[in-house]
Amino acid sequence: MNSFNFYSPTEFVFGKDRENECGKYVKKYGGTKALILYGGGSAVRSGLVGRVKASLEEYSIEYTELGGVQPNPRDDLVYKGIDLCRAEGTDFILAVGGGSVIDTAKAIAIGVPYEGDFWDFYSGKHAEKALPVGTVLTIAAAGSEGSGDSVITKIDGMLKRGTGSDVLRPKFSVLDPALTQTLPAYQTAAGATDIMAHVFERYFTNTKEVEITDRLCEAVLMTMVKEVPRVIADPDNYDARANIMWAGMVAHNNIVGVGRDQDWNSHGIEHELSALYDCAHGAGLAVIMPAWMEFVYKHDVMRFAQAAVRIWGCKMNFADPEATAVEGIHRFRAFLHSIGMPINFEELGAKEEDIPALVDKFGLGDGRTGGFVHLSSDDVAEIYRIAVRAKL
Amino acid sequence: MNSFNFYSPTEFVFGKDRENECGKYVKKYGGTKALILYGGGSAVRSGLVGRVKASLEEYSIEYTELGGVQPNPRDDLVYKGIDLCRAEGTDFILAVGGGSVIDTAKAIAIGVPYEGDFWDFYSGKHAEKALPVGTVLTIAAAGSEGSGDSVITKIDGMLKRGTGSDVLRPKFSVLDPALTQTLPAYQTAAGATDIMAHVFERYFTNTKEVEITDRLCEAVLMTMVKEVPRVIADPDNYDARANIMWAGMVAHNNIVGVGRDQDWNSHGIEHELSALYDCAHGAGLAVIMPAWMEFVYKHDVMRFAQAAVRIWGCKMNFADPEATAVEGIHRFRAFLHSIGMPINFEELGAKEEDIPALVDKFGLGDGRTGGFVHLSSDDVAEIYRIAVRAKL
Numbered sequence: 001m002n003s004f005n006f007y008s009p010t011e012f013v014f015g016k017d018r019e020n021e022c023g024k025y026v027k028k029y030g031g032t033k034a035l036i037l038y039g040g041g042s043a044v045r046s047g048l049v050g051r052v053k054a055s056l057e058e059y060s061i062e063y064t065e066l067g068g069v070q071p072n073p074r075d076d077l078v079y080k081g082i083d084l085c086r087a088e089g090t091d092f093i094l095a096v097g098g099g100s101v102i103d104t105a106k107a108i109a110i111g112v113p114y115e116g117d118f119w120d121f122y123s124g125k126h127a128e129k130a131l132p133v134g135t136v137l138t139i140a141a142a143g144s145e146g147s148g149d150s151v152i153t154k155i156d157g158m159l160k161r162g163t164g165s166d167v168l169r170p171k172f173s174v175l176d177p178a179l180t181q182t183l184p185a186y187q188t189a190a191g192a193t194d195i196m197a198h199v200f201e202r203y204f205t206n207t208k209e210v211e212i213t214d215r216l217c218e219a220v221l222m223t224m225v226k227e228v229p230r231v232i233a234d235p236d237n238y239d240a241r242a243n244i245m246w247a248g249m250v251a252h253n254n255i256v257g258v259g260r261d262q263d264w265n266s267h268g269i270e271h272e273l274s275a276l277y278d279c280a281h282g283a284g285l286a287v288i289m290p291a292w293m294e295f296v297y298k299h300d301v302m303r304f305a306q307a308a309v310r311i312w313g314c315k316m317n318f319a320d321p322e323a324t325a326v327e328g329i330h331r332f333r334a335f336l337h338s339i340g341m342p343i344n345f346e347e348l349g350a351k352e353e354d355i356p357a358l359v360d361k362f363g364l365g366d367g368r369t370g371g372f373v374h375l376s377s378d379d380v381a382e383i384y385r386i387a388v389r390a391k392l
Numbered sequence: 393m394n395s396f397n398f399y400s401p402t403e404f405v406f407g408k409d410r411e412n413e414c415g416k417y418v419k420k421y422g423g424t425k426a427l428i429l430y431g432g433g434s435a436v437r438s439g440l441v442g443r444v445k446a447s448l449e450e451y452s453i454e455y456t457e458l459g460g461v462q463p464n465p466r467d468d469l470v471y472k473g474i475d476l477c478r479a480e481g482t483d484f485i486l487a488v489g490g491g492s493v494i495d496t497a498k499a500i501a502i503g504v505p506y507e508g509d510f511w512d513f514y515s516g517k518h519a520e521k522a523l524p525v526g527t528v529l530t531i532a533a534a535g536s537e538g539s540g541d542s543v544i545t546k547i548d549g550m551l552k553r554g555t556g557s558d559v560l561r562p563k564f565s566v567l568d569p570a571l572t573q574t575l576p577a578y579q580t581a582a583g584a585t586d587i588m589a590h591v592f593e594r595y596f597t598n599t600k601e602v603e604i605t606d607r608l609c610e611a612v613l614m615t616m617v618k619e620v621p622r623v624i625a626d627p628d629n630y631d632a633r634a635n636i637m638w639a640g641m642v643a644h645n646n647i648v649g650v651g652r653d654q655d656w657n658s659h660g661i662e663h664e665l666s667a668l669y670d671c672a673h674g675a676g677l678a679v680i681m682p683a684w685m686e687f688v689y690k691h692d693v694m695r696f697a698q699a700a701v702r703i704w705g706c707k708m709n710f711a712d713p714e715a716t717a718v719e720g721i722h723r724f725r726a727f728l729h730s731i732g733m734p735i736n737f738e739e740l741g742a743k744e745e746d747i748p749a750l751v752d753k754f755g756l757g758d759g760r761t762g763g764f765v766h767l768s769s770d771d772v773a774e775i776y777r778i779a780v781r782a783k784l
Contacts (some may be wrong), residue, residue, distance in 0.1 A: 001569075001631055001634040001635065001636075002407070003407025003408065003410065004404075004406050004407065004628045005403060005404065005405055005406070006403070006404040006406065007401075007403040007404070008398075008400060008401075009401035010399075011397060011398070012396075012397065012398040012399070013397055014395060014396050014397070014650070014651065015395025015396065016395065017393070018395065051530040116434075162748070177393075208631070209631030209632070209634070209635065210635070211615045211618055211619060211635045212611070212612070212615045212619075212635045212636075212638050212639045212642070213638075215610075215611035215612070215614050215615050216608060216611045216642070218607075218611065219604070219607035219610065219611040220604070220607070220608075222607050223603045223604045223607050226603055227603060227604075239393055239600070239601030240601070241599065242393040242601070242605045242651070243393065243602070243603045244604075244649065246393075246605075247604045248606045250604070250608070250647065255642065255647060258406070258638070259406065259634070259638065271594075276749060318679065364609075
């Protein structure tokens with residue numbers, strides 16, 4: 001096992017109707033003038049933003065609001081939010097939404113106290129200071145509610161880039177599974193795929209002797225395999241939603257990933273798809289991650305066989321472990337298909353002829369990525385091509 | 393799943409030689425005058441306390457020291473520590489040791505700023521204020537390095553009682569698996585038993601629909617089943633020690649126990665044994681927990697069968713699920729025996745004739761406990777009697 005630091009100071013406030021307490025937590029963590037940030041109109045129409053406002057009023061917290069965060073959130077709204085916070089003297093950002101809203105909140109939070117361009121932090125600079133952020137989560141997916149990470153797309157060049165710092169970890173996150181019951185099935189499934197991908201990015205590692213995190217990763221994945229089909233079949237299943245929501249946090253606050261090298265190439269390769277086609281990140285991952293697995297599995301057949309046996313319940317083929325490894329990958333793709341996710345370029349709405357442009361944007365040049373298998377530009381192109389031809 | 397709050401703000405500093413950084417973390421969390429607290433002489437003789445002092449000096453942190461914390465730590469040293477801290481103007485408690493040292497540090501930490509008797513907090517009062525505590529852990533066992541809990545024994549009446557508050561969660565905890573390599577096998581095994589018991593206390597629940605925490609609990613337990621025999625056979629196995637050390641934290645910071653009712657009767661029943669005989673808490677649990685399981689399993693045969701199949705790899709007996717449930721309990725006891733733990737009163741050094749006194753001290757009277765099965769005094773007596781007769 002590698003050495004590591006693990007720090008996850010967010011207070012998680014989990015359960016039905018807990019968003020009605022968010023004023024209490026903004027106050028507890030020092031907020032007096034909040035910016036309420038949200039996405040489309042559904043958070044307003046559903047009454048959620050109204051309930052959040054009522055809770056802030058109950059604790060005498062002033063607020064302004066800013067809506068309009070899009071999926072694959074963009075830098076223009078970040079600049080708008082920074083200006084608004086400075087004008088209003090905002091001292092707390094309250095994100096009401098999913099990963100896009102929370103990531104935007106984090107970007108605003110580091111931008112407000114910084115004299116330069118917030119994009120510096122998405123170009124390699126490390127954030128040391130930020131306004132406090134709280135969240136009211138509306139979809140189990142990104143894990144941003146418990147992480148110090150944020151991903152933003154720069155409209156100029158459609159560059160999708162991330163940043164990470166412990167100062168970006170939310171002070172509190174309200175996780176009410178009931179808020180996710182009204183999500184369309186496609187969004188629920190895309191979120192679930194993102195959660196599973198967060199775990200697989202950690203699971204496929206070259207670090208030896210990591211039984212505890214292997215088992216914790218498998219625990220999250222087995223939970224998803226059980227619970228996701230239940231919520232696709234019955235969107236109102238609160239308990240299955242609750243299991244998925246906690247799994248989504250555990251998948252990405254890194255408690256299951258400490259002490260081991262991680263991969264993250266599938267996320268990088270997918271980001272070019274969602275930047276170009278504006279597709280759901282999780283849907284892009286459903287297409288890319290099994291393709292990545294098919295490309296890399298020979299690097300460590302026994303690790304893929306372990307995943308097949310422990311997560312998917314495959315029988316170990318002792319005469320041909322590779323067959324077991326491949327069966328596990330097929331099971332993953334079949335699972336994604338069963339919950340309504342695309343499994344190839346065509347189903348996603350991506351085009352084979354864009355592959356050179358995607359690879360170019362990925363920006364490796366003659367270099368290689370880090371991770372489980374160090375990929376060249378040619379390798380990335382081949383992964384996209386596997387994703388073109390993929391079928392059940 | 394139940395509603396819950398989860399808050400685990402401790403920074404974990406994990407890996408070989410990381411204790412040499414503890415000065416940096418004391419400073420980071422505001423300490424300027426530290427009390428270094430430790431147990432017997434081994435922490436001094438091994439050079440660990442010297443390395444800790446050198447690190448504090450490197451960061452210009454003043455310190456005093458207090459040794460002599462005993463296993464099943466007692467109130468007399470807490471009072472001594474409180475007086476010392478007040479006299480010295482201490483603003484940070486640094487515990488160098490295992491659960492007993494950390495629990496004593498927490499007791500001192502709440503006692504210093506409190507005008508009354510610190511024991512009030514171990515008699516039901518909730519702590520709202522405490523000096524900051526940091527830890528350098530020397531045994532994987534109690535989980536106190538990541539929890540807000542503390543257990544102290546009052547010499548007058550040998551009352552072993554606990555308290556819990558988020559203000560008692562350590563600011564940082566250094567987890568260096570190499571520090572545990574010199575532990576005697578018996579202490580290693582007793583610590584491992586405590587870790588497994590912390591998970592089982594959470595696992596046996598009446599709360600339905602808790603797949604994510606079921607799976608996370610099972611992940612920790614399967615890790616222990618794999619790794620503990622390896623360190624008993626080879627004490628210097630750093631990687632197995634590392635897996636156990638992180639498992640020990642995960643087992644007790646409650647990330648695997650949120651959203652579900654928990655039991656904790658085995659811990660309570662054991663506390664009377666270690667209070668009376670001064671045996672290792674983990675050794676007492678090795679005797680009590682399987683006995684408790686045998687007494688209660690009929691309350692939910694399928695949950696015990698699930699444990700047997702998922703943790704111990706038993707084959708499900710579909711014609712007789714109870715046989716599977718019982719097989720799982722036997723596998724647990726056999727495992728404890730295999731790592732050198734006592735499995736009955738005689739092996740522990742406890743006496744059947746003391747059962748009435750143990751039950752009396754447990755203090756139920758005509759009442760019942762909470763938990764998975766609500767126990768009466770007669771039930772507790774029967775669990776002790778099962779522990780008298782237990783054999784492989």
